[in-house]
Amino acid sequence: MPPVFAHGALRLYLLALLEKGPKHGYELIRALNERFGGTYSPSAGTIYPRLGKLEDEGLVATRADGRRTNYNITPAGLVELNKRRDELAGVESDISASVRRLAETLREDIRGNMRGLRADLAATAEAARAAARAGTAAGSASGSAAAPGFSPEGERLRQEAEQLVQAFRDDMRVELRRHAGGHPITPMTLETVRAVLDQARISIRNSLQG
Numbered sequence: 348m349p350p351v352f353a354h355g356a357l358r359l360y361l362l363a364l365l366e367k368g369p370k371h372g373y374e375l376i377r378a379l380n381e382r383f384g385g386t387y388s389p390s391a392g393t394i395y396p397r398l399g400k401l402e403d404e405g406l407v408a409t410r411a412d413g414r415r416t417n418y419n420i421t422p423a424g425l426v427e428l429n430k431r432r433d434e435l436a437g438v439e440s441d442i443s444a445s446v447r448r449l450a451e452t453l454r455e456d457i458r459g460n461m462r463g464l465r466a467d468l469a470a471t472a473e474a475a476r477a478a479a480r481a482g483t484a485a486g487s488a489s490g491s492a493a494a495p496g497f498s499p500e501g502e503r504l505r506q507e508a509e510q511l512v513q514a515f516r517d518d519m520r521v522e523l524r525r526h527a528g529g530h531p532i533t534p535m536t537l538e539t540v541r542a543v544l545d546q547a548r549i550s551i552r553n554s555l556q557g
Contacts, residue, residue: 356438357389358397362406362428363435365420371412372398383446384533471550 352360364370364378372394380388398418401407406424410417420428428435523532 352438352441356441357393358401359428359431359435360438360442361394361397361401362420362424363438365407365418366425366428369410369417369419371415371417373415375418382442387445 360379361375364375370378372391375398376389376391376394398407401424402409402418404423406421406427408419408421410419526532
């Protein structure tokens with residue numbers, strides 16, 4: 348995959364982010380993640396060396412804020428940024444192109460993963476149907492005819508299935524809320540959730556009809 352930022356572009360973009368106000372390192376990482384719609388998140392090893400270089404050049408200053416270090420753009424940094432406004436516009440255009448490229452890559456990954464998931468679910472459903480048929484055949488061979496309608500065993504299995512669905516729902520709600528507390532839910536995450544749940548719904552219905 349081509350690099351997300353061309354040489355020197357991330358350095359310039361960090362100055363643009365700091366022009367909007369002081370930020371600590373994690374806020375800069377989060378701002379970049381949001382700008383890319385969740386498709387890209389730079390590592391601390393990518394951000395902090397560049398901030399250190401900007402500080403060495405006098406374009407950024409630091410100020411302690413408790414256990415965090417806030418980064419501020421300096422007057423010299425503003426001069427540098429103003430001289431390169433046209434270049435910054437090009438960086439914004441490149442970011443938009445990168446977002447489209449990364450989103451397409453993620454969609455391809457999701458489609459590939461969904462194909463594998465569909466195959467796994469189909470195999471699981473078929474195995475369950477085969478086991479059920481074998482159990483029915485064994486019951487018939489032993490002379491015990493299956494009674495139509497309600498049965499204690501059938502009711503127990505139905506309740507267990509409902510409990511599994513409820514537990515899955517509760518677990519996923521907790522995970523989504525925990526994630527949203529630190530990072531926004533992206534369109535790609537929503538697309539993945541929708542695709543996986545749709546396929547799970549189809550597979551379960553097919554299993555019930557088997």
